[in-house]
Amino acid sequence: MRAAVYRRPGPAAEVLEVVELEPPEPGPGQVRVRIVTSGINPTDWKTRAGYAGRMPDGFQVPHHDGAGVVDAVGSGVAGLAAGQRVWLYLAAFDNRYGTAAEYAVVPASRAVPLPDDASDDLGACLGVPALTAAHCLGGNPEALKGQTVLVAGGAGAVGHYAIELAKHAGARVVATVSSDEKRALAEGAGADLVVRYTDADAARRIRDFANHVDRVVEVAIAANLDLDMAVLGSSGTIAVYAAEGELALPVGEFMKANTTLAFVLLYGLSPGQLADAIRWTSGALAVGALSALPVIPYPLEQVAAAHDRAAQGIVGKVVLRIAGN
Known part of the structure; x- marks a missing residue:
C-alpha cells in the first residue's frame, strides 16, 4: 500500500x-x-x-x-x-x-x-473535532436541552461541531468570531447569535440575547476570560480544549459564581466518556444534523x-x- x-x-x-x-x-x-x-x-x-x-x-x-x-x-x-x-x-x-x-x-x-x-x-x-465538541458540551444532549451555550471560535473545527451538536440537543447557541467570513460559517452551522469577540459591546449583546449563558466552549481562555465571566451565569461551566500560554484566574469570582473550569484533551478521556461523545455525534449524524x-x-x-x-x-x-x- x-x-x-x-x-x-x-x-x-x-x-x-x-x-x-x-x-x-x-x-x-x-x-x-x-x-x-x-x-x-x-x-x-x-x-x-x-x-x-x-x-x-x-x-x-x-x-x-x-x-x-x-x-x-x-x-x-x-x-x-x-x-x-x-x-x-x-x-x-x-x-x-x-x-x-x-x-x-x-x-x-x-x-x-x-x-x-x-x-x-x-x-x-x-473524529477529533466532533468528539471534543461533544465532551466540551457535557457529553449528554438531554442535559443541554433548553440551555444557552457560548462557542468561542465558532468557525473552527471544534466550534463548528459544538454549534451543530448543541443545536441538535435543543440548546440556544451564541458564537464569537473574528471576521465576516467566519460569521457566515457560524451562522451556516446554526448559531442563533454571532458576534465579533473584539467588539466593545460583545458582552452586552450576548446578555441582551440570553441574559446569561450556561456553558462556554472555549478555544482561547486567556484572551476570552473576561468576556466569558461577563456572560456566564451562576454554576456555569467553561470547557477549554486548546492550550495557550499562562492563565491568571480570578479565584474569588469563580468561587462566588460556583464556576467550573474544565480542561479537555481527547486522549485522556475514559472509554465511557468517549462512548458518550460518539453516541451523541452518531445520533446527530444519523438525522443529518x-x-x-x-x-x-x-x-x-x-x-x-x-x-x-x-x-x-x-x-x-x-x-x-x-x-x-
Whole structure:
C-alpha cells in the first residue's frame, strides 16, 4: 500500500515521505479500513513537528481522522463487517497506522458506522473535532436541552461541531468570531447569535440575547476570560480544549459564581466518556444534523504541502484524497 510516513519529528518537507508498505493485518479486536479521505487536525501536524516530544517507533503513518470502508475484521469484533463504511477517530494514537495511507488498522472501537447519505468528506471531518465538541458540551444532549451555550471560535473545527451538536440537543447557541467570513460559517452551522469577540459591546449583546449563558466552549481562555465571566451565569461551566500560554484566574469570582473550569484533551478521556461523545455525534449524524467543514483537498503525494497548509490556521479542513479508492 502507499502510505505517508515520518521516521523522526521535524519540518513537513524534511520528514514526510510517501512509501510502499505491506498492508497491516488486523489482530484480535481490530479492523482494517480502506481509507478514502484522511483529515488533518492540529494535533497531527504538531505531533509530526515534534511538539509532543515523541519519537516514532520505527515509522509513523500520521493522522487520527478519516473515512473509508472496512476491508478486513479481526477475531472478536462485533458490529462491524467487511464492506461497511466508517469514520475513524484517534487512529494514530498509540498506533503506527494512521489514516494517511491506503489502509489503516485500528481498534474496532475507533471505527464508527458512517450513514449512507453522509459523504466521505464529512466522515473525515468528524473524529477529533466532533468528539471534543461533544465532551466540551457535557457529553449528554438531554442535559443541554433548553440551555444557552457560548462557542468561542465558532468557525473552527471544534466550534463548528459544538454549534451543530448543541443545536441538535435543543440548546440556544451564541458564537464569537473574528471576521465576516467566519460569521457566515457560524451562522451556516446554526448559531442563533454571532458576534465579533473584539467588539466593545460583545458582552452586552450576548446578555441582551440570553441574559446569561450556561456553558462556554472555549478555544482561547486567556484572551476570552473576561468576556466569558461577563456572560456566564451562576454554576456555569467553561470547557477549554486548546492550550495557550499562562492563565491568571480570578479565584474569588469563580468561587462566588460556583464556576467550573474544565480542561479537555481527547486522549485522556475514559472509554465511557468517549462512548458518550460518539453516541451523541452518531445520533446527530444519523438525522443529518452535522455538516462537513469547507474542505481543502490534497492528493496523498502532497502530504507535506497539506501539513503546511493546515498549520497556517486556515478556515476549513485540509484533507488527503487517497487516490485509487
